[in-house]
Amino acid sequence: MKELKKAVIYARYSSTNQREESIEAQVRACNKYAKDNNYTIIHIYKDSAKSATTANRPAFQEMIADSSKKEFAYVIVHKLDRFSRDRYDSVTQKRKLKQNGVTLLSVTENINDSPESIMMESVLEGMAEYYSKNLAREVMKGQKETAYQCKHCGGKPPLGYDVDKETQKYIINEKEAAIIKMIFQMYLEGNGFQQILKYLNGNGYTSKNQKQFTQSSLNCILKNEKYNGTFVFNKKKEKDALGKRNPKAKPEEEVIRVENGMP
Secondary structure, eight states, X not given: OOOOEEEEEEEEEOXXXXXXOOHHHHHHHHHHHHHHTTEEEEEEEEEESOOSOGGGOHHHHHHHHHGGGXXXXXXXXXXXXXXXXXHHHHHHHHHHHHHXXXXXEESSSOOOSSHHHHHHHHHHHXXXXXXXXXXXXXXXXXHHHHHHTTBOOSSXXXXXXXXXXXXXXXXXXXXXXXXXXXXXXXXXXXXXXXXXXXXXXXXXXXXXXXXXXOHHHHHHHHHOGGGGTOEEESOBOSBOTTSOBOOOBOOGGGOEEETTOOO
């Protein structure tokens, strides 16, 4: 009687690179690999349009957590870069799997425990990280050019502004702009945060997300340079080295400011 080798499939697709294999293509290749090598697939984990950072992939995190249940002994991926494109991250997550008795298998890369495979895996992970960081650099280059043209660079526009669908430039939302003017007027008149918040929330005014104002959101409005007419981009680091949110400001030389760039 053949040993039952229980395995799961992990597939990830990043919307930033349209050349990558689709989720369906990855799963199809993994299923064929499993069938050819007598693995029994018990579950498929999928992350669609997710980054290479494992912290931002819910299905990946679920898979790592499930590995401790000892219900499967193998994780099959189409390529190693579907697992992670960050070497430190990859080593950390593979160690968690190994501690739980789970082995990572790649359909396209013949990796095992031999010294040659260990070296090859390191090279492949280095190439994947280079690709990821180079792609991020090219994306940032395009965003900076967009910023110098004072065009919307993504995300939700601040309260008081909308984005013109054709020009991608900011336009004033008169209804919301009245709230912004009210906030600054009350602040200049000497009202404290609590007084302003009490008035805004008490009279049904809401933020861009249709939520009540908080001390944090009020502070962001009063410190937002866009309301002084300055277009600002790349002011804060979105993520740290581990992919977690990072509120720290970037060096001034990396910040793009265009005076009178906002309506």
